[in-house]
Amino acid sequence: MKFLIENWYLVLTAVLSGGLLLWTSLRGKSGGVATAEAVRLINREKGVLIDVCEPEEFAAAHAGGARNVPLSQLTGTGAPVKQLPTNKALPVVLMCQTGARAQRAAGILQKQGYANAVAVAGGLAAWREASLPVEKSAA
The missing domain is CATH 3.40.250.10 (Rhodanese-like domain)
Known part of the structure; x- marks a missing residue:
């Protein structure tokens, strides 16, 4: 827990990058057909x-x-x-x-x-x- 508190910016970066990856993959499905x-x-x-x-x-x-x-x-x-x-x-x-x-x-x-x-x-x-x-x- 101490690590998470001291390195909150790393946790935030990991959560944001995961969220962006999820968002782009979901958005890509509605982009049309090949x-x-x-x-x-x-x-x-x-x-x-x-x-x-x-x-x-x-x-x-x-x-x-x-x-x-x-x-x-x-x-x-x-x-x-x-x-x-x-x-x-x-x-x-x-x-x-x-x-x-x-x-x-x-x-x-x-x-x-x-x-x-x-x-x-x-x-x-x-x-x-x-x-x-x-x-x-x-x-």
Whole structure:
């Protein structure tokens, strides 16, 4: 006990570092799916790939076969978006440039009943890094 009292700063450091490790590991689980899992969902479970970037970003570069539904459309009036699947049981794989907007979109869609809405961790950057197809739209 004397050691703990005399070295309180060491104990505090150990508790803080353990807490930070736990927090980052729990936070990492909600960061989306890896690109390999996204491809599996699209190919094997008929998942729909949705890019939530703004139209200009989408035109510059997007994952092959992706539909563009900007995040602003999902957060708007709540009116149905025709690019989204009508079958809410299908996986909806969401993507943006880095994965942050896609993660927000996944939360929004889950609240709207799309239980299988997931974001691609790392977004288009991870998609490119995995050497998956990227397209550009005609201007």
